[in-house]
Amino acid sequence: MKRVSSVALCMVAALAVVVFLGETRTAEAVTCSVTELSPCVAAITSGSAPTGNCCSKLKEQKPCFCQYINNPALKPYINSPNAKKVASACGVSYPKC
Incomplete structure (x- = not known):
C-alpha cells in the first residue's frame, strides 16, 4: 500500500513540475490530463536528466x-527544484498565468 502511495505521489509531483515550467497556449487542442506527464516522474523525483519522451509530454501539455498550477494538490510539487531543472533541461519556460 505504501508503494502505491509513493508512485501516486511521484506522478503528481512530476505533473506539477511540468505544469509550472511551461507557458500557456490555447490555440492548440490538447486534452489536459496530468497523467500525461508520467514520463517525467523519474526525472523529477530523482533529479536525473529527463528523457526525450518527458520533454515531448511537457511541451504537449503546455496549454494545460x-x-x-491552480490545482492546490499539484501546486506544492511545481516549486520543486528538480521540477525546475527538468523544465529547463527540456527548454520549457514557466507559465505566466
Whole structure:
C-alpha cells in the first residue's frame, strides 16, 4: 500500500513540475490530463536528466499548465527544484498565468 502511495505521489509531483515550467497556449487542442506527464516522474523525483519522451509530454501539455498550477494538490510539487531543472533541461519556460 505504501508503494502505491509513493508512485501516486511521484506522478503528481512530476505533473506539477511540468505544469509550472511551461507557458500557456490555447490555440492548440490538447486534452489536459496530468497523467500525461508520467514520463517525467523519474526525472523529477530523482533529479536525473529527463528523457526525450518527458520533454515531448511537457511541451504537449503546455496549454494545460495554468490549470495544473491552480490545482492546490499539484501546486506544492511545481516549486520543486528538480521540477525546475527538468523544465529547463527540456527548454520549457514557466507559465505566466
